[in-house]
Amino acid sequence: MTAPTPRRDTRLDRFVDNYAERTQGMKVSAVRALFAVANRPEIVSLAGGMPNIKDLPLGDIADHMAEMIRANGMQVMQYGSGQGEPRIREQITGVMALEGITALADDVMISAGSQQGLDLVTRVFCDPQDVVLAESPSYVGAIGTFASYQVEVVHVPSDVSGLDPTALRETVAHVRAAGKRIKFLYTIPNYSNPSGLTQPWQRRLDVLQVCAELDILVVEDNPYGLLALDAEPVPAMRSVDTDVIYLGSFSKTFAPGFRVGWVLAPHAVREKLVLAQESATLCPPVFSQFAISNYLETSNWQEQIVSFRSMYRERRDAMLSALHDHMPAGTSWTRPIGGFFVWVTLPEGIDSQAMLPRGVDHRVAFVPGTAFYADGQGNRNVRLSYCFPTAERIVTGVERFADVVRSEIDMLDIFGVKSPSPHAHTPGPGADVT
Numbered sequence: 001m002t003a004p005t006p007r008r009d010t011r012l013d014r015f016v017d018n019y020a021e022r023t024q025g026m027k028v029s030a031v032r033a034l035f036a037v038a039n040r041p042e043i044v045s046l047a048g049g050m051p052n053i054k055d056l057p058l059g060d061i062a063d064h065m066a067e068m069i070r071a072n073g074m075q076v077m078q079y080g081s082g083q084g085e086p087r088i089r090e091q092i093t094g095v096m097a098l099e100g101i102t103a104l105a106d107d108v109m110i111s112a113g114s115q116q117g118l119d120l121v122t123r124v125f126c127d128p129q130d131v132v133l134a135e136s137p138s139y140v141g142a143i144g145t146f147a148s149y150q151v152e153v154v155h156v157p158s159d160v161s162g163l164d165p166t167a168l169r170e171t172v173a174h175v176r177a178a179g180k181r182i183k184f185l186y187t188i189p190n191y192s193n194p195s196g197l198t199q200p201w202q203r204r205l206d207v208l209q210v211c212a213e214l215d216i217l218v219v220e221d222n223p224y225g226l227l228a229l230d231a232e233p234v235p236a237m238r239s240v241d242t243d244v245i246y247l248g249s250f251s252k253t254f255a256p257g258f259r260v261g262w263v264l265a266p267h268a269v270r271e272k273l274v275l276a277q278e279s280a281t282l283c284p285p286v287f288s289q290f291a292i293s294n295y296l297e298t299s300n301w302q303e304q305i306v307s308f309r310s311m312y313r314e315r316r317d318a319m320l321s322a323l324h325d326h327m328p329a330g331t332s333w334t335r336p337i338g339g340f341f342v343w344v345t346l347p348e349g350i351d352s353q354a355m356l357p358r359g360v361d362h363r364v365a366f367v368p369g370t371a372f373y374a375d376g377q378g379n380r381n382v383r384l385s386y387c388f389p390t391a392e393r394i395v396t397g398v399e400r401f402a403d404v405v406r407s408e409i410d411m412l413d414i415f416g417v418k419s420p421s422p423h424a425h426t427p428g429p430g431a432d433v434t
């Protein structure tokens with residue numbers, strides 16, 4: 001019997017009318033089309049945030065995985081615990097100890113990447129119209145998650161040390177005076193995506209102090225912590241405050257394809273999170289958890305992180321010195337001490353989103369700053385990432401980027417434009433920007 005040909009004439013509005021209201025927050029990025037172009041070989045992409053995993057010992061990992069299936073296939077390919085497997089949860093307590101955290105394996109829940117951890121935390125805490133506070137700028141994927149739960153993101157201003165505690169206090173007062181309910185502060189204290197900024201230790205204590213006084217829950221997102229490039233990482237906020245909900249991940253320190261992250265939360269919250277996890281996935285991916293457990297047990301994974309650090313350090317240095325050598329006056333940028341990203345502020349009057357197609361003309365791709373705000377800010381900013389291209393390509397990319405900015409300045413001069421152009425359209429966050 002031949003299968004019937006699928007129908008292609010379905011009316012689009014048949015579905016659209018039935019979509020839940022929350023889907024209105026799920027927007028396609030206006031820059032997605034340009035990312036397709038960015039993948040062309042002649043274009044240097046300083047846009048994507050993909051970890052550079054080319055130095056992983058793939059042969060060894062393959063051998064261990066084959067052995068794992070042969071010896072233990074019945075378990076690793078079976079359903080598992082909704083909270084995650086006990087062995088990896090125990091190992092994760094050891095990983096977190098490297099950033100000063102003392103925790104019980106029982107307070108850890110495994111998630112499909114820290115992205116799913118954040119999704120579940122939001123699901124457990126937030127109703128539509130609730131407010132989440134986030135630093136300025138903040139992670140595009142988090143903004144997308146909050147939007148999908150119809151949560152309002154209110155950005156808290158940052159300075160060179162990241163989230164500003166005085167501004168945090170004022171923002172809380174302002175939001176509460178407007179009768180709105182704040183559910184938590186979402187913060188990325190280490191080499192933030194996208195700003196590259198790090199909160200020094202005293203700043204972390206100050207932020208925690210304000211949150212304790214004002215009764216604000218803190219969600220600390222720390223996927224890059226161990227990728228410190230100059231010194232050892234600053235201890236996590238969770239290391240001094242057990243009420244902090246902490247998100248961790250193996251995506252940057254091992255490989256994102258396994259999709260294994262975790263949430264460390266106070267016991268009662270952890271129990272709720274497991275219920276949410278069970279309704280979302282029954283259990284997080286068992287195969288991946290075992291694969292990572294074996295990797296942690298059989299490889300020198302800390303040495304691997306040391307080698308990731310030196311590879312990213314070389315690329316970070318290449319980007320910073322190329323920016324120093326080539327960027328026109330009036331441009332400034334952050335100097336990350338870890339992670340993947342540099343945040344550039346362009347001369348007044350330049351619109352980073354309008355500049356994007358001209359970047360492609362010059363064979364360089366970057367992410368306009370508007371992607372990292374829920375409220376249309378970021379027009380004068382650009383996120384550049386140094387994680388993926390080689391140092392040589394990074395230098396070429398920055399040279400081209402500087403040319404684009406220079407030609408924008410020339411245009412402003414020709415047309416005598418003095419003030420920033422209004423941003424008529426703000427793209428929603430896109431899945432292709434990580």
Ligand code: PMP
Pocket residue numbers: 049112113114115116139141188193221223248249250251256260261434
């Ligand atoms: N948080 C931040 C700040 C990130 O940059 C990313 C990935 N780019 C994530 C969370 C999600 O990572 P994963 O789900 O792979 O753990």
